[in-house]
């Protein structure tokens with residue numbers, strides 16, 4: 001009884017204040033984070049080539065120390081002093097998490113950053129220059145916009161990953177999964193390429209396979225790797241084994257989650273920095289129909305592009321030009337505008353998996369494997385479901401999980417990335433991510449045929 005009273009008191013306090021009140025130390029941390037972020041932004045206009053190394057160093061250290069220290073303390077304190085799990089209060093009314101003014105502002109900031117990164121890198125010059133001393137230390141050369149992007153991306157994944165672990169600390173799956181995401185981002189997607197540059201080795205992102213890294217097994221790439229010594233042979237082996245063996249085998253055993261929710265950098269950022277916006281994703285039937293068209297169209301395009309570029313050296317001049325234009329189109333429209341500007345820039349407006357859901361060709365391949373040849377499924381204990389809707393609300397892929405739960409049906413959807421949040425936020429323990437025999441994936445609806453089989457036996 002006292003637990004219920006305490007919970008009610010807590011809820012009414014939270015509703016009244018849209019969450020627990022901030023402590024003094026949290027206000028200080030929030031201020032430090034804001035000052036650090038503003039200093040980073042200020043570097044865009046105040047720093048240039050003629051700025052002294054000492055000032056750049058100072059600028060870099062102070063701004064990042066304030067942003068990381070303040071942001072980290074605030075996020076951890078806020079969640080560790082709160083009960084674990086999601087908070088529904090304010091999620092659909094807060095300006096930041098419900099497409100209000102703050103949400104739009106964040107969307108504009110993210111989108112502007114990506115537009116500059118892809119098409120107007122000169123606009124980022126000041127920010128790049130303050131990273132020069134760090135870049136010299138890490139890879140022996142001055143910074144460029146991609147080094148800065150990788151650094152920011154990694155810091156955000158680590159910082160917000162720590163926050164996600166604090167938030168979902170009651171759930172072992174989320175703790176392990178988020179820790180792996182953070183480690184993979186730090187090593188495979190950041191330190192390895194940086195160290196490769198330092199030691200003049202091929203700069204490879206090991207976490208990307210075909211079709212994301214569609215050109216790594218082209219004859220020209222293979223030739224380049226073969227001239228890079230032992231590391232080159234290792235890279236060729238990695239891409240061959242990763243694409244043709246690891247991808248189908250791991251997806252068969254674990255579903256697409258092994259990649260989309262444990263390895264991929266896009267999924268990593270979505271599940272760490274983007275966690276606050278997962279409820280914004282569109283759950284309508286219409287968006288499900290659109291996603292199937294768009295994602296498979298991108299996959300078809302990349303398959304054709306891969307084939308065309310493979311044979312490019314043997315094509316007549318006119319076809320070479322077509323191949324060039326196709327490559328340009330993919331890089332501009334899909335690689336930059338879709339995956340970057342819309343994919344991340346629109347986090348606060350369209351949810352965190354826009355790219356993974358509507359465009360990523362790797363997700364399309366894994367989705368087809370998961371849908372037709374995988375042991376992965378989410379099982380539902382329909383009798384326990386109270387139709388609260390938490391699962392559907394927080395599904396970043398826009399899957400109406402409740403629809404399946406109410407009917408006690410297993411969820412076998414190509415788009416499910418196996419993040420497990422639906423199961424984590426379910427107050428009744430209805431959902432369970434499982435791997436099991438292929439022939440027993442379906443139940444209930446599904447159901448009837450299974451029953452027939454049982455009767456027949």
Ligand code: SF4
Nearest residue numbers: 395416417419420422
């Ligand atoms: S159905 Fe569950 S596990 Fe799958 S993407 Fe949605 S929230 Fe994640």
Ligand code: SF4
Nearest residue numbers: 385386388389391426
């Ligand atoms: S499955 Fe769980 S979270 Fe989803 S509607 Fe039912 S009780 Fe709520």
